[in-house]
Amino acid sequence: MSGPPEGAFDALRSQLREAAATFADGPDALGEILLGIVDDVDRAVREPLEIFPVCHHSPASATAMARRLREKQPKVVYLELCEDMAPLLPELRNCTLPVAVQSFAAEIDGFPLDWAPLSVIAPITEASAEYQAIAYTLDTPGTELVLVDRSSDHVFQWEPRAGEGAAPATPADPDAPPAEEESALHGDSVGLEIGDLRPRFAELEEHLLRQGRVRHWSEWWHQYVELPLGDCDHDTYRQVMLLIGSLFRRLAPGDARRVRVDEDRERYMWTRMREHLAASGTDPADCLYVCGAFHAASRVEEFGVHGADTFEISPRTATTWLHGLIPSSHAAIEAQFGLAAGSVTIAASVWAKNLTRGGVKPFRLTGQAGARKKSTKPAKRAASAIVPAGGAQGPSASPVPSADKLSGFLRRAPVLDRLDEEELLGWSVDIVRAARRNGYLASTADAIAVFETSILLAGLRDRAKPTPYDFQDAAITCIEKDRVPGRRDVRRLVEIMMGGDRIGRVGYDALPPLARDVHDRLAPLGLRLEQRGVRRALLDIAGQPELERCSDVLWMLRYLMPPGAARPIMGERRLGERSIQESWDLALGTHQRALIELGYEGVSIEQVLEQRLRRAAYGPNATTANVLAAVEDATLYLRSRRLADELGTRALEVLATERSVDGAPEVLRRVRRLLAYYRTGESVLPSWIESFVKTGYAHYCTLLPTAFADEDATLRQVAATLGFLFGMESLALSLGCDRTQLELAVAQSHPEEPSKVALLWAGQVHLGRLPRMELRARCDELLGNPLVLPAYPRYLSGLVYALEPVPALTDFVVEAVSNAFARLPDSVLLPWLPTLIGTLRAGGAEFAPLLIREAGRIFPGRLAALDEWVPPWRAQPAAASVSRVPGGARGLSLLVAHPHTCDVVARLLGCEDTWEQGAGEEPRGAALLGRYPATAEAVEALLAG
Structure with missing residues (x-):
């Protein structure tokens, strides 16, 4: 295509110079801008390599592109798109548009770690110029499509690092709807848009909207650019788009970083095109360069086939990039690029209208999934819709050269x-x-x-x-x-x-191996899982054992994918249990993007799950509870003893590095569950869990005194620490631990907070250092002291949490709570009741059944019996006083009632006296009672307790 003749835009330059002098009182600033815009247009149209400026998702650009491709039939099309996305484009024929080409990197090397994962997307719709170019080159023999924009790696290389200052993002449209499922299909990806044509000067956009009497930019573009350009010839379209791109470029704010990135992209693309031309020997006249209008009006030295070769492309980082196609939608495109709600849908309807009115035959990939059947009727062509190439001119209009299309277009009135x-x-x-x-x-x-x-x-x-x-x-x-x-x-x-929010779908053949494997393994369910919406799956595992494999896949998908993708309705998976029937709500088609991104992490869901578990266990912020959770998940979903043992060893390493009891509740809960699973399912405990119990026993003994004194340690955490020590005590002692270490830890604990003091009392009762009678006496003393009475509920809270390490105190806690209800004044009792309820709901949900069951055993079952009922703890002091009669005569009744117990205690004390007595003699047990009265009373208290 030959360029315009010399002086083609001289008449337009003269008119703009006169207008600048008239409106700006001189041709200085305004004249320079207006004439510079004409120079940019003139420079671009004279370039031997034809530049085709576009706006993304513009029906006018798509229509003009379809016309130009059929007229010119270029051999090479250079497209402004990340060069590393080229291998994925042939897979578009297996998809239903709109879809997006995605570059994804989960493990990064060369970028800040907090950026991970990296994701770049480029959405493609049927009403877009780039899709017309892709369809033309892929289905036309002898043509070549070359992507020339920076790679996905360079996209993030050119992003500002911490401290460099990032440019403010384009504000979202105020009329845009809230983020929904369809609008979140792109996630947090960095969007690439061919033809990002929008004013970067806020005052300019506001002025255009106000003068155009529109609410948002999408409406202005539709009214003043989209509709007029829909019927224009190629030269007019190209010059107008170059004019708009140059205008927005020259009126952009002076953001040095953004200007540098824009210019570097242009240098990058022209460098790649010259490299390809030199390597292939293609004539520039047989090529077409498709780019955004903003970049078409470039002023860099590297511009053009004869530009300077001074730009050096930096090497890529060591980051491994994976590529795939993900579903997109009109709402997702609008949300990604800040467009008005419904603007892409309206653009699709205008595209269909342009095809009908102009008789344009669009390009569509052969076998395109979701493509509409071609109509056999001839396309209607409205004569009034065709505008002469030169545009309508008034009677006073001066003749212009044939190459100058701008003057006629700017004077033409819409019809x-x-x-x-x-x-x-x-x-x-x-x-x-x-x-x-x-x-x-x-x-x-x-x-x-x-x-x-x-x-x-x-x-x-x-x-x-x-x-x-x-x-x-x-x-x-x-x-x-x-x-x-x-x-x-x-x-x-x-x-x-107008057409609704069209949602694309990636076909089976274009899915990554993992996604195809998932669909194949779920095929026995007989559901069309590739479609959007919820599908109900019923699994009778007992009647059809082969469905157990489907169940395994569904549970792993539930773990890996977002909520709602695989939701169990009936059935559960716990350690040592298997469901015989399950019911699922599946929405894999709706969450197809998440399933595709799983394919970037591995070739099977088992591999991805194992990687996730390892990442959680070996991460820098991993805790013992997190690693134990990974052990449990590896056993539940993968049934891998090898991985569970490896992660269990890792849990042992993490436990040794912790210096607080923050994770004690979760650690205790998971260790108990794993121990119960291994004890019931295996004859020998794994070596790692034995080492974990042994190390944990010594570890928590060391931390116990500090936890009692630490104000930041919560009551639940300290109770869980005691629960681990008391609950694992028998196993730890059998593995060689010393109980003296626990006794010393309890003896060295000196809490000041009332709830922790009560918790320590419970621990002393469990170790036998504090008799129950003395604990009861202490509680009675607290209730009788008016100075301590307001703090008594806090002691009770400690006793409630003490049920975790010492569940044998359940009856005593019921007694203490009953005494509190009976004796506490309303001013203390009523404010404490919400605290008690909150304690039982938040941290003591497992304690409530114990207390209710014990209360049901102690309290009468009928209302009539309540009047005559005497609490058992009130009858105990009278029985105890009988044994303390001077002389100890009445204590003989206890010894007579339990002779064997007396003999055992006598042997332990080294007494050789026998229990038998001769005729007329005093029982020899009386001598034992006389020698050890305190022991007899202690034994009596234990039996009566």
């Missing part, structure tokens, strides 16, 4: 043709029909009102014809009025009527 009126009438009827189905009291009069109001709003906004945005506002005004009777408002109904 409202009959086809648009018919379309608007159809919209009005359709929206009333949809509103009635959704509960609105709409009628034919409302359809007429919507039609007339749309035209009225377009006139008020100085538009030649109503746009979909005018129609949307008119529908809301005339139908919705002041309330929304149904689930959907009129704005959403209009979006659905």
Whole structure:
């Protein structure tokens, strides 16, 4: 394609120079900007390698691209897209658009660790110029598609590091809907957009919106660029897009970092194109360069096939990048790039309209999944929709050179043709029909009102014809009025009527091996899991044992994928248990992106799960509880004894490094569960868990005195520490631990907080250092001391938590709580009740059944018996006083009642007296009682306790 003749834009330059002098009182600043824009356009159109400027997801760009590809039939198409994404493009024929090409890196090398994982996405829709270029090159023999933009690795190489200062992100559109499932398909990925054409000068965008009488940028673009360019010839389209790109570029704020990145991208792309031209020997006239209009109007020295070769491309980092296709949607594209809600849907409808009106035959990949069947009817072509190449000119218009298309385009007035009126009438009827189905009291009069109001709003906004945005506002005004009777408002109904939020899908053949393996292994369920929505799966494992493998896959998917992808309705998986029937709600099609990203981490879900467990166990923030959880998950989902033993050894290493008891509750809970599993399922305990119990016993004995004195250690944590020591005591002693270490740890503990003091008392009772009678006496003393009475509930809280390490105190806790209810004044009791309930719900849920069961055993079962009922703890002091009668005569009744016990105690004390007595003699046990009265009383107290 030959460039325009010399002086083609001289007339336009003269007009702009005169306008600058008139409006700016001199041709200085404004004149320089306007003439510079014309110079940028002139430079771009003269380039031997044809530059095709586009705007992403623009139907006008897609239409112009389809026309130009059929006219020029280039041999090489250079596309502004990450060069490392090229191998994935042929897989688009196995997908239903829209989809996004993704580069993903879970393990990074050369970037800050807090950036992981790295993800770059490039969404592709049918109404986009890049898809037309891709479809043309992939289905046309002898053509080549070359991606020339920076690689995914360079995208993050050029990102500012900590302390360098990042440029502020483009603010999201205020009219955008809240983030939903469809709008979150791209996640937190960095989005790449071919033709990022939006003013970066906030004041300029605000001025354009105000003068154009529109609410957001998408509406301005649709009205003043999209519709006029839809019917233009190639030269006009190209020059107008170059004009807009140059305008936005010259009026961009002076952000040095962003300007440097933009210019480096242009240098990168031109360097890659010159390298390919030199290597292939292709004539630049047979090539086409597709890029954003913002980058087409470039002023870097490397611009053009004859530009300077001074830019050096830095090497990539050692990060391993994985590539794949993920589903996308109109809402996800709008949310990713800050577009107005429904703008991409409207663009899709305009694309279909352009194809019908202009008779353009688009390119579509052969075998494209989800493609509509081609109509056998000839396309209608409206004569009024075709505009002469030179544009309409007024009678006073001066002739312009044939290469200058800008002058005619800028003077052309839009025309409202009959086809648009018919379309608007159809919209009005359709929206009333949809509103009635959704509960609105709409009628034919409302359809007429919507039609007339749309035209009225377009006139008020100085538009030649109503746009979909005018129609949307008119529908809301005339139908919705002041309330929304149904689930959907009129704005959403209009979006659905325009085509709805189309959601793409990646076909089976384009899925990574892991995703295909998942679908193959779940095939016995007989469900179409690739479709969106929820599917109910019923697994009768007892009747069909082969479904147990499906169950294993589903449980692993539940662990690895986001909530909702695989949700169990019936059935559970615990250590040592297997379900015989299960019911699942599956939404793998809805969460296809998450399943695809699992394929970036491994070739099977077992491998990914093992990697996740290792990462959790060996991470820098790993705790003993986290590692034990990984051990349990490895046993539950993978049934791998090898991995469980390895992670168990790791738990032992992490435990030795901890210097607090923060994770004691979780550690105790998981160790108990693992011990119960191994004791019931195996004859010998694994060596790692024996070492863990032995090391944990010594470790927590060392930390116990500090935990009692530490104000930051909670009551539950200290109770769990005691629970580990007391619960694992028998196993630890059998493994060679010394009980003296525990006794010393308890003796060295001196807490000051009342709840921890009560907890220590419980520990002393368990070790036999504090008799129950003395503990009861201490509690009675607290209730009788008015100075300590307000703190008594805190002692009770400690006793409640003491049920964790000493469950044998359940009856005593019931007694203490009953005494508190009976003797505490209301001013102390009532504020404490919420604390007690909160304690039982939050930290003592497992204690409540013990207390309720014990209370049910002690208290009478019938109301009539309550009046005569005497608490057992009130009857005990009277029985105890009998044995303390002077002389110890009544204590003989205890010895007579338990002679064998007396003999055992006598042997332990080294007494050789026998229990038998001769005729007429005093029982020889009386001598034993006389020699050891305190021992007899202690034994009596234990038996009566």
